[in-house]
Amino acid sequence: MPDLSGKTLIMSGGSRGIGLAIALRAARDGANIAILAKTVEPHPTLPGTIHTAARAIEEAGGHALPLVCDIRDDGTVIEAVAQTAKQFGGIDVVVNNASALDLSPTTSITMKKYDLMQDINARGSFLLSKTAIPHLRKSANPHILTLSPPISLDPKWIDRVNTAYTISKFSMTLVTIGLARELAGHNIAVNSLWPRTTIDTAAVRNVLGAELTSRSRSTDIVADAAHVVLPQPSTQTTGQCLIDDEVLIANGATDFSS
Secondary structure (H helix, E strand, O other), X not given: OOOOOOOEEEEEOOOOHHHHHHHHHHHOOOOEEEEEEOOOOOOOOOOOOXXXXXXXXXXXXXXXXXXXXXXXXXXXXHHHHHHHHHHHOOOOEEEEOOOOOOOOOOOOOOHXXXXXXXXXXXXXXXXXXXXXXXXXXXXXXXXXXXXXXXXXXXXXXXHHOOHHHHHHHHHXXXXXHHHXXXXXXXXXXXXXXXOOOOEOOHHHHHHHOHHHHOOOEXXXXXXXHHHHHOOOOOOOOOOOEEEHHHHHHHOOOOOOOO
């Protein structure tokens, strides 16, 4: 089975949660992983920094490059991509993982929070992908993977979250759909991946509470699904909005109890 040995991943976020789980799964193959995040000092309610993530990646068998980076800032993203390519000799995979979450209804959400979600979720995914394209074109098996949902017109989606967050996450998926078409001639695979259920992370616990997250799945399920997608030939699957357990079922998995 193909793996990510020797491949270079650049990931927005990644100091905790789903992003860190994806990084650690790749690290077990011996991958190179650049973590782009702002957290240098421990947060009072969100454990993990770029430095603790880097240590965990190294301990898992990977090669880490922790980079302090604000995904909203063009200059720091451009510099982070350049440093990653210089350190590891190129870039094979972009993972757009960084995401801001605020589930306040439209009548109470501030425009500052709205702009934050747009800047991190939608613009940040576009910026990191755009900046890495010249390096991806040189890769033998280039992938862009964005953690965003299938675009659903079912009103139940809005009932579960809210309008502002939905706009930002669907915009991330539009980045996937658009870039998949634009980059098809370069054999760069561009896909989105989304969990079937709520995932138990510190950020989700802070927003939704412990009662809901007690019924959530672990980050490992998303990480395992990403690990199935990213080693695949980039000419095989692109422009898809994938669901974690569907990916794993197609790969033979049957146990989703965790």
